[in-house]
Amino acid sequence: MPLPRFITRRLDALTEPSTRIPYAWVYHEPDVFMQRKSAFTVAKKYLHRRLRLAMSGQLRHEVRHVAPQARVLWIYGGKHSVGDAVMDMSGRALLRGREGPIDLLITPGLKAVFEGDDIFRRVYGDPAEVNPADYDVVVLQEFNYPTLRLKRKFFAALPFACLFRYFHGPDRNQTQFSLAAVNDVFSLGLASDELFARAKPYLREESDLPPTIAQQLPSGAFLALAMGGVEPRRTYAHWRECLQAYDVAYQPGMPNGIVLLGSGNGADAAKALLGATFVNLRVVSFVGELTLRDAKRIIANASLFVGADGGLMHVAHTTATPSVTLFAKGEPPYLRLTPRCQSTPLQTESDVSALDPDELAETIVAALASHPQRLR
Missing domain, CATH: 3.40.50.2000 (Glycogen Phosphorylase B;)
Structure with a gap:
């Protein structure tokens, strides 16, 4: 028996932030994902994350955009794959020459991948090494639980923006998503066709061999x-x-x-x-x-x-x-x-x-x- 229309509308509203990327040009497969997942399960996860943010007092600290001169700590937590990290943070290439500095806090096992980076000023693998007073705003990669724990425990008072926010589950082009989100959160104003043409995984160019x-x-x-x-x-x-x-x-x-x-x-x-x-x-x-x-x-x-x-x-x-x-x-x-x-x-x-x-x-x-x- 089909669900009443008002329930399906409500479920759609609750699953949308987790399954639909808000940038039309970014390739992703929400329909394929929802064929395998229950809408109730997806909605529950979304509500759980919102509740964790609200109960920890963090929801009120969220901002949607980062000022050009702001000193930024970018937190990438909860993932351990080199490939995911390279794609997920490729959008930082758009920030070359930005007025305010950007540092990275990342899973210790991935720290070496980004050391010597030409966009991140410093790369940390341990949050205890980071002084919150050195930053004006935190940029979270996504609202996954390890990242939210880091934010709440070590940087509770700092405002934050989030690149991928509640999106979770559907397969997507992570490189495109990164460029689109960085363009949005950092208010760069680049058009979608330019972002599409520039999208590419990014690590510092190095060709000189020992x-x-x-x-x-x-x-x-x-x-x-x-x-x-x-x-x-x-x-x-x-x-x-x-x-x-x-x-x-x-x-x-x-x-x-x-x-x-x-x-x-x-x-x-x-x-x-x-x-x-x-x-x-x-x-x-x-x-x-x-x-x-x-x-x-x-x-x-x-x-x-x-x-x-x-x-x-x-x-x-x-x-x-x-x-x-x-x-x-x-x-x-x-x-x-x-x-x-x-x-x-x-x-x-x-x-x-x-x-x-x-x-x-x-x-x-x-x-x-x-x-x-x-x-x-």
Whole structure:
């Protein structure tokens, strides 16, 4: 039996802040999400967060916009994924040259990703190190519980603005959302078409390699491949066959260096490739050996990055290097990429290992041909 109209209208009003991004140009999938979730569950979560803000006395401290000269502490809490963090905070690139300084307080495990940033003046991993008197306003990434606890415990008296506010659940293009929210909260006045054109994951540009790393790289042009993965469905299992097909297709002028990157979970895959025999290719592995910043520097010097949807992919998209990216079923590339990523996506109907290695090799060759300026 359908619910009475006045109840459905009320539910719609309560679920809207959690499921609809208030910027029409930002890609997101609220309808897909609501097919899987009860409206009552979503409404309950929204009300719970509002109640926590009200009962803690924080609701009265919220402001919608931040003055240009205000000293800002940006709090990113409750998430531990490198990829999420890179996308969620990419909008800060719009704040370069802003009058007031911006510092970051972030989960300790992500602090190293943003150290040396050219937008954030300082990066903190411990709220106890932060002096509230140094700031005029706090910018919260979203109203998740860990972030709200930090605000209430350490910065209770400071006014705050929130970028994503109550939005929670539907898959979305986090990079676009970040730029739209920063443009709004910081009153930058940029038009949606300009924001769409500028949207790109952001980390400070760095391409100079430490001598110890540069000496180990292949001479000439090379491909950077992301080994391993946290989730099996996002971990490609046929790199050897792909490189064998690329080796067969190899022509002079194409990159013959293959540089393997990734964390320790890709060690076995890297070892298998190092033991393989190729006619034209030279394989070098840095898997499990580099900081994320050094991996980013290597990618910035590569002709092409190839890897599955994950943290290293998003880091790669902060550089000028084009990419070929692999997506499993249920992960729409348009929610992960933007045009400025210069990425060629390949999506399967199951996990990424369902992708035919010959097709991947062909796509790599085609992507290289599309970016001849990277063949050096």
